[in-house]
Amino acid sequence: MLEVEREQRSVDGQSQSRDVAIRVTHDAQVQTEAPAERELVFELDTVSCYYGSFRAVKDVSLDIQRNAITAIIGPSGTGKSTLLRSFNRMNDLVPGAHVTGQIRYHGLDLYAPKVDPVEVRRRIGMVFQKPNPFPKSIYDNVAFGPRVGGVKGNTDDLVEQSLRRAALWDEVKDKLRTSGLALSGGQQQRLCIARAIAVSPDVILMDEPCSALDPVATLRIEELMIELKQNYTIVIVTHNMQQAARVSDETVFLTMDEDRAGYLVERGLTPQIFTNPQNRLTEDYVSGRFG
Amino acid sequence: MAGSPMSPVTGRTHLAAAGARAVTLRSLESTDRGDRITSAVFLSLLLLGIGIALLSLAAILVWSLIEGAPRLDLNLLTNGPSTVRPAEAGFRTALLGSIMVVGGVIFLVVPIGVGAAVYLEEYASRERWWNRLIELNIQNLAGVPSIVFGILGLAFIVRGPLSLGFVAAAGSLTLTLLVLPTVIIAAxxxxxxxxxxxxxxxxxxxxxxxxxxRREVLPAALPGVLTGVILAIARATGEAAPLLLVGAVTFTTVNPGLFEGAYSTLPVQIFNYSSRPQADFRVLAVAGVIVMLGLVLAxxxxxxxxxxxxxxxx
Structure with missing residues (x-):
């Protein structure tokens, strides 16, 4: 539809038509359901997550766009983290946890028998709620992923590059050999992001990455996320609706059903979810009436 | 005007503030008399416990240093045992035997104990009955009397399947089995x-x-694992009963080998000297205690x- 309009205008005049085309494009992006033709990283098809016989998440179907930030929001206990952890098979580590339905990653079934969860986690990195640097030096924290991934020899450049990308280099370049635990909370979280970047993943999953941080550190992480989406696809679980509104391109809203299982209520472009939600539950949640 | 933030500070306000302050202070000061006595009694009980532990340890150390002082010389370490010349007899063979036996225990117990602990904590699923059975068994083994391990060692290590004979390696293996549960539990x-x-x-x-x-869990757990090893060393060094059954003879003047020849250890030798009637041998036994404490400490x-x-x- 966009293309057609542009062509029609360009027939009319030259300089004027370009202005119009730009305006139309701008309007169209706000109004259309999804941004024009972007690659999908994840496709979820009626995904349910179980812990033993308890169903924590039920029948979620959604897509995750490449090089965008997708926020998963919703009240506590609606399975947001569970859903996120099914994206890189971290839930495999919990005894009794399993997933039904299909999660496709670049078109491939993530839970196919041939898929090695270790390989999955090398491509899909994760940052946790509480910063969890290893009790070793800043350098070794960043170099851990590449080393277990089989990188031999000098990792200096890789470490520097990762720390730069995580906007931490200037603060730590003179103390790379000191313990990662000696950093402040916000720095620790950026170290964890640097550590995740060092294995050059395709996706970074973030599970409430700022909930243990003060507002200034939170702001730095948010700025960093917006920078990082140039190169990575980011999925973030957050309790903080302002955060979702500030950083994300798309928002997914989950809530809890009567059987205590989380389900998807609504998803869409972030401005739409926050200004013009289609579902009553979404509207109540984003306007602060519950949750 | 009441409730207005602009209300002037009146005498009544001063009075109310002073009253509030007094109440707060009193509530901070006045702990119930009974409570105070109870906590004082409890604290003194705790101190008494620590006192008894420290005093008895100090008593043993001081007593053995005083009693053993006449024999604290180099002969004590370099000479072999003797039944006729207590003034020159020493603990050389027993000390070497102890070092050999305990060294072997450390060498064996660390990899086996840590390996078992890693399996149980990181790999084993608690849902499987055999894993629960293994856990239960290890806990029970930690409480088995040491003499039982001596009999086990005699039947399976000295004789039986391994047939090592009465050698230091047999003592080492027996003590390894004895301290293994402790190391596993600590690890x-x-x-x-x-x-x-x-x-x-x-x-x-x-x-x-x-x-x-390998890269994260074990390095982080190492200090705790070493605590278990320390306990194991102390126990293995001081243990005499099971070794009597697996051949730690009380009298050998030849240096022991790991797989050949008779061996003895410090506690066995000390027991032997202390049961002799002559006063000189009793002094020698006490001096042996000091040697043993030194070895454990080192x-x-x-x-x-x-x-x-x-x-x-x-």
Missing amino acids: REAIRAVPPSIREGAFALGATRWQTV MNSVAVWLRNRFEQSW
Whole structure:
């Protein structure tokens, strides 16, 4: 539809038509359901997550766009983290946890028998709620992923590059050999992001990455996320609706059903979810009436 | 005007503020008299407990130093035992035997104990009945009297399947079995104390389970593991009963070999000297206690040094 309009205008005049085309494009992006033709990283098809016989998440179907930030929001206990952890098979580590339905990653079934969860986690990195640097030096924290991934020899450049990308280099370049635990909370979280970047993943999953941080550190992480989406696809679980509104391109809203299982209520472009939600539950949640 | 933020400070306000302050202060000061007495009694009981422990330890040390002083010379370490010349007899063979036996225990118990602990904590699924059975057995083994291990050693290590004979290696193996449960239990505690977030962090970076254990969990658990090893060393060094059954003879003047020849250990030798009637032998026995304490102290200080090097606070 966009293309057609542009062509029609360009027939009319030259300089004027370009202005119009730009305006139309701008309007169209706000109004259309999804941004024009972007690659999908994840496709979820009626995904349910179980812990033993308890169903924590039920029948979620959604897509995750490449090089965008997708926020998963919703009240506590609606399975947001569970859903996120099914994206890189971290839930495999919990005894009794399993997933039904299909999660496709670049078109491939993530839970196919041939898929090695270790390989999955090398491509899909994760940052946790509480910063969890290893009790070793800043350098070794960043170099851990590449080393277990089989990188031999000098990792200096890789470490520097990762720390730069995580906007931490200037603060730590003179103390790379000191313990990662000696950093402040916000720095620790950026170290964890640097550590995740060092294995050059395709996706970074973030599970409430700022909930243990003060507002200034939170702001730095948010700025960093917006920078990082140039190169990575980011999925973030957050309790903080302002955060979702500030950083994300798309928002997914989950809530809890009567059987205590989380389900998807609504998803869409972030401005739409926050200004013009289609579902009553979404509207109540984003306007602060519950949750 | 009441309630207005602009209301002037009146005499009544001053009075109210002073009253509030007085009430607060009194509530902070006045603990119930009974409560205070109870906590004082409790504290003195705790101090008494510590006092008894420290005093008895100090008493043993001082007593053995005084009693054994006449024989604290180099002969004590370099000479072999003798039944006729107590003034020159020493503990050379027993000391070598102890070092050999305990060294062997350390060599065997660390990999086996840590391996078992890693399996139980990181790999075994608690849902499987055999894993629960193994756990229960290890806990029970820790409470089995040491003489039972002596009989086991005699039947299976000295004779039976291994048939090593009465040699130091047999003593080592027997004591390894004895202290293994202690090391496993301590190592499991240490491994469990490593926060799960560390494992998650490693897994999320694409580490395999073994890489996670090898590079993150074990280094972090090392100090706790060493605590278990320290306990094991102390126990193995002081143990006499099971060794009597697996051939630690009380009298050998030839240096022991690991797989050949008779051997003795310090506690066995001390027991032997102390049961002789002559006063000189009793002094020798007490001097042997000092040698044994020195040996335990030397080995433990290495472990403590290692532990402090790797100590980690979360």
